[in-house]
Amino acid sequence: MIYLDNSATTKPYKEVLDVFTKVASHYFGNPSSVNALGSEAEKLLNQSREVISKLLNIHPSEIVFTSGGTEGNNIAVKGTALKYRSRGKHIITTTVEHASIYEGYKQLEQLGFEITFLPVNERGRISIDQVQRAIRKDTILVSVIHVNNEVGSIQPITEIGEMLKKYPHVLFHVDHVQGIGKVPLDFKRSNVDLCTVSGHKFHSVKGTGFLYVRKGIKLEPLFTGGSQENSLRAGTENVSGIVAMTKALRMTMDHQQNKIAHLTHLKNLLFQFVEKTEQTVLNTPKEWSAPHIINFSIPGAKPEVIVHALEEHQIYVSTKSACSSKQTSASRILLEMGKDERVAESAIRISFSAETTIEEVKKCMAVIEDILQQNKVIMR
Numbered sequence: 001m002i003y004l005d006n007s008a009t010t011k012p013y014k015e016v017l018d019v020f021t022k023v024a025s026h027y028f029g030n031p032s033s034v035n036a037l038g039s040e041a042e043k044l045l046n047q048s049r050e051v052i053s054k055l056l057n058i059h060p061s062e063i064v065f066t067s068g069g070t071e072g073n074n075i076a077v078k079g080t081a082l083k084y085r086s087r088g089k090h091i092i093t094t095t096v097e098h099a100s101i102y103e104g105y106k107q108l109e110q111l112g113f114e115i116t117f118l119p120v121n122e123r124g125r126i127s128i129d130q131v132q133r134a135i136r137k138d139t140i141l142v143s144v145i146h147v148n149n150e151v152g153s154i155q156p157i158t159e160i161g162e163m164l165k166k167y168p169h170v171l172f173h174v175d176h177v178q179g180i181g182k183v184p185l186d187f188k189r190s191n192v193d194l195c196t197v198s199g200h201k202f203h204s205v206k207g208t209g210f211l212y213v214r215k216g217i218k219l220e221p222l223f224t225g226g227s228q229e230n231s232l233r234a235g236t237e238n239v240s241g242i243v244a245m246t247k248a249l250r251m252t253m254d255h256q257q258n259k260i261a262h263l264t265h266l267k268n269l270l271f272q273f274v275e276k277t278e279q280t281v282l283n284t285p286k287e288w289s290a291p292h293i294i295n296f297s298i299p300g301a302k303p304e305v306i307v308h309a310l311e312e313h314q315i316y317v318s319t320k321s322a323c324s325s326k327q328t329s330a331s332r333i334l335l336e337m338g339k340d341e342r343v344a345e346s347a348i349r350i351s352f353s354a355e356t357t358i359e360e361v362k363k364c365m366a367v368i369e370d371i372l373q374q375n376k377v378i379m380r
């Protein structure tokens, strides 16, 4: 099997699954219980917080464990909106956010919030100037995706954070779900207040993640109940998942620069292939893009036919983002980047992990070439 859909999810590392099973079977106490089993579980939670905070250069108390990216994004954006609505009801974001952010804005608009969606250029990027020009007296939040999940464009997070220092009334949230481990981000140096991370994108189990909440930032909780996670996220913690995610993060950060160099090499191989192939159009920008995502189109083709043709060779890629790929319409992100309809409705996304080999990428390219040469592509 050649798995090239790592932006949708990654295969958990064996060591991560071993840790998960061990904790789930031996340390199943409730960390809020006062008995010895509960204390053991609480100790594991605290240790996880310590390890993650060291890896990311943050404070342990700044970590709120969640079930993943969707939850982290919802707590960050809606929690800010509800907490600061008496101060202002204006939020700035981009037109290329993940659905877990984008859809929430529709609900906030119904509650009277005004959202400014900054348009992106042909590379899928916004500029610092655009953000600065959109800031108003009643702006409470700027929320920006770090690495776009469909095309891999990188936003200028550190520069936006630097500029926002002049506006202390505006909080800065970053959706770092696709960036972690692949496009390093220093939360403190980038002046980030809130940052979303999801475990299953870096070889942890599903249902794990965390939200970084800078010390002193107050949010309205979306789940109420017990006082877990500083009363920001009520509910018994997923202890085995959290310990497993910590292991996955530690493994991901190990030799990070070498892994990024390897991913970049793979990406360049695929870039060259897409550029020399007549029927394909490259959508991922050559500069300012993450090393693990390549998006290209075969204008006129039905992308799902390519996906299934590759599947016959046990090669797994995707069309759009996993959560919208079952809709056959054109990609919202590609249209926002100014691509025409034929390009936007025929996109293929290939995404690597550090475990992907050169041979696997070469095999994938050979099969695509074969599919195109034999005219197996069904045109619309």
Ligand SMILES: Cc1ncc(COP(=O)(O)O)c(C=O)c1O
Binding pocket: 007, 008, 067, 068, 069, 070, 071, 073, 098, 100, 145, 147, 148, 149, 175, 177, 178, 198, 199, 200, 209, 321, 322
């Ligand atoms: C950029 C981005 N944000 C948020 C999410 C949602 O994360 P999760 O699947 O953990 O809910 C995803 C998942 O694809 C993503 O790519």
